[in-house]
Amino acid sequence: xxxxxxxxxxxxxxxxxxxxxxxxxxxxxxxxxxxxxxxxxxxxxxxxxxxxxxxxxxxxxxxxxxxxxxxxxxxxxxxxxxxxxxxxxxxxxxxxxxxxxxxxxxxxxxxxxxxxxxx
Amino acid sequence: xxxxxxxxxxxxxxxxxxxxxxxxxxxxxxxxxxxxxxxxxxxxxxxxxxxxxxxxxxxxxxxxxxxxxxxxxxxxxxxxxxxxxxxxxxxxxxxxxxxxxxxxxxxx
Numbered sequence: 001x002x003x004x005x006x007x008x009x010x011x012x013x014x015x016x017x018x019x020x021x022x023x024x025x026x027x028x029x030x031x032x033x034x035x036x037x038x039x040x041x042x043x044x045x046x047x048x049x050x051x052x053x054x055x056x057x058x059x060x061x062x063x064x065x066x067x068x069x070x071x072x073x074x075x076x077x078x079x080x081x082x083x084x085x086x087x088x089x090x091x092x093x094x095x096x097x098x099x100x101x102x103x104x105x106x107x108x109x110x111x112x113x114x115x116x117x118x119x
Numbered sequence: 120x121x122x123x124x125x126x127x128x129x130x131x132x133x134x135x136x137x138x139x140x141x142x143x144x145x146x147x148x149x150x151x152x153x154x155x156x157x158x159x160x161x162x163x164x165x166x167x168x169x170x171x172x173x174x175x176x177x178x179x180x181x182x183x184x185x186x187x188x189x190x191x192x193x194x195x196x197x198x199x200x201x202x203x204x205x206x207x208x209x210x211x212x213x214x215x216x217x218x219x220x221x222x223x224x225x226x227x
Contacts (some may be wrong), residue, residue, distance in 0.1 A: 027176065035216065037162075037218075043206075044203075044205065044218060044219075044220050044221040045154075045156075045205055045218040045221070046163065047215065047216035047218060049216065050216065058213075058214045058215060060132075061120075070196075094161055094162070102209040102211075102214065102216070103150050104150070104152075104167070104168070104208050105152035105154075105164050105207065106152075106154075106162075106166075106168040106207075107164055107167075107173065109161040109162055109163075110161065111161055112161055114225065119216065
């Protein structure tokens with residue numbers, strides 16, 4: 001069964017950095033369209049970033065230049081490097097798989113990891 | 120930027136039909152996907168490509184996309200359907216994924 005398990009969240013001061021991980025099982029991360037989606041407390045879903053199977057990446061305007069999505073094929077793991085963190089980055093971060101590409105939906109989601117940016 | 124608009128809330132009595140709309144910048148040519156999310160849980164895909172259902176999703180859930188409005192229809196609403204519902208599309212002009220603001224469905 002497909003599983004996505006996020007880790008790496010926690011409490012971080014404004015301006016700090018954090019790296020989130022998303023370990024995948026029963027499918028190959030590098031052959032899929034993988035995204036990070038976040039949800040601020042009490043708010044809706046916000047798409048953050050995507051990496052295509054070919055390696056192309058895109059970012060939401062709110063995180064562009066601060067966040068970097070990447071993957072480690074040997075570990076079958078997706079990452080989100082978050083720098084220059086702001087209070088408004090506080091959210092549960094989910095990784096999600098889009099099996100067939102950008103037009104298709106996210107068919108599997110992780111359970112999420114909470115990032116709290118506060119002094 | 121591309122925007123999807125959903126009503127913030129909807130209340131429906133058990134056994135009745137709930138219709139949740141998703142509008143804004145839709146033109147009718149997009150593939151619209153729907154998720155529900157219960158408190159403390161990750162989103163779950165319930166309708167994809169406008170009107171298809173993943174395996175395991177009851178036939179009570181259906182979708183349509185016409186003109187500039189997509190609609191998620193939940194027939195014979197049950198107490199367990201109480202959740203937040205989100206529509207989602209891919210904006211090909213920006214290569215960004217867009218979510219609607221979400222609709223909180225309350226079963227009376």
